[in-house]
Amino acid sequence: MAKGKKSLKGLGARYGIKIRKQYTKVHLQLKGKRTCPECGSAKFGRVAVGIWSCRKCGFKVAGAAYDVKV
Numbered sequence: 536m537a538k539g540k541k542s543l544k545g546l547g548a549r550y551g552i553k554i555r556k557q558y559t560k561v562h563l564q565l566k567g568k569r570t571c572p573e574c575g576s577a578k579f580g581r582v583a584v585g586i587w588s589c590r591k592c593g594f595k596v597a598g599a600a601y602d603v604k605v
């Protein structure tokens with residue numbers, strides 16, 4: 536067993552280290568907790584590519600595919 540290496544589920548040992556590093560970065564960005572700029576709730580997330588919305592107050596904003604830029 537390899538020790539000390541943090542692995543991310545989803546890609547396994549495929550595609551090479553460079554792609555996996557990129558994927559990990561994007562994945563964490565995508566799944567990371569965000570707060571709604573409108574009401575401050577943590578229920579803010581991506582509903583579709585480029586569309587981010589808050590499930591609490593319904594605030595919707597157009598952002599980038601993997602990250603929101605407010």
Ligand SMILES: [Zn+2]
Binds near residue numbers: 574576590592593594
């Ligand atoms: Zn909100």
